[in-house]
Amino acid sequence: MDYALEARNVAHSYGRGAQRVRVLDGFSLSVETGAFDALMGPSGSGKSTFLHLAAGLIAPDSGSIRVGGTEIAGLSDSAAAKFRRRRTGVVFQDFNLLESLTVAENIVLPAKLDGVRPDRARLDELLSALGLEKLRDKRPGSISGGERQRAAIARALFRKPGLILADEPTGNLDSAAARSLCALLSDLNKSENCAILLVTHDPIVAASAGKVHFLKDGKIAGTRPTGGDPDAVARAYMETCK
Numbered sequence: 001m002d003y004a005l006e007a008r009n010v011a012h013s014y015g016r017g018a019q020r021v022r023v024l025d026g027f028s029l030s031v032e033t034g035a036f037d038a039l040m041g042p043s044g045s046g047k048s049t050f051l052h053l054a055a056g057l058i059a060p061d062s063g064s065i066r067v068g069g070t071e072i073a074g075l076s077d078s079a080a081a082k083f084r085r086r087r088t089g090v091v092f093q094d095f096n097l098l099e100s101l102t103v104a105e106n107i108v109l110p111a112k113l114d115g116v117r118p119d120r121a122r123l124d125e126l127l128s129a130l131g132l133e134k135l136r137d138k139r140p141g142s143i144s145g146g147e148r149q150r151a152a153i154a155r156a157l158f159r160k161p162g163l164i165l166a167d168e169p170t171g172n173l174d175s176a177a178a179r180s181l182c183a184l185l186s187d188l189n190k191s192e193n194c195a196i197l198l199v200t201h202d203p204i205v206a207a208s209a210g211k212v213h214f215l216k217d218g219k220i221a222g223t224r225p226t227g228g229d230p231d232a233v234a235r236a237y238m239e240t241c242k
């Protein structure tokens, strides 16, 4: 089996000395190439921490994290940033779009940072796939939360990464916008052949993924197929995490 993301026995703590808190301990999770998985767990259980580790934004105390077969746990900060811009698309809840740039400029920024001339046809393709054509020259501050979220997804997809990491991407959206974002992610997962690991608190959102992993007490306490059934996901969450 090939994996887009494979974490083995990861430990991560914050703070020093008496303040030290171990958030992840014996954490193992894998996402198969091209799969769409969700990650659920109580608030404070370490979901965002794991996405930051998988994106190479922070380094684990110990353990192995492979993205598309490359071990990222030991990369230097600059190598990790470069790797992330090329191979991983990251979508955070606060979008991280730059207000001084237009939607289109934000989308091509990671390529520009690597000195790569942005592919205009790819930009047009994504603007159209995400319904952003009319907004390409707008600033993030003058478009809606759902539109900003779609722009952040277009930026994450621009360089055809093998893996998208998304942290509660529907967190700021109303339920209709959340549903349409889930349908969009599910379509992009197939059309772009890109694996997705999606963190969410919402069983309806998690049910749009193929599998869901439950995080509790620093490790994955269970993984199951969603069957596209939010009620089954909610029941399994209650059984595993409460």
Ligand SMILES: Nc1ncnc2c1ncn2[C@@H]1O[C@H](COP(=O)(O)OP(=O)(O)OP(=O)(O)O)[C@@H](O)[C@H]1O
Pocket: 014, 015, 023, 041, 042, 043, 044, 045, 046, 047, 048, 049, 050
């Ligand atoms: N930079 C940091 N320094 C110290 N502690 C941190 C830091 N970031 C997170 N923590 C702590 O680590 C734990 C896990 O945080 P994390 O943000 O990963 O949780 P989460 O599962 O994403 O929660 P939520 O569902 O509320 O977003 C929490 O107890 C949090 O307070």
Ligand SMILES: [Mg+2]
Pocket: 047, 048, 049, 167
């Ligand atoms: Mg979080």
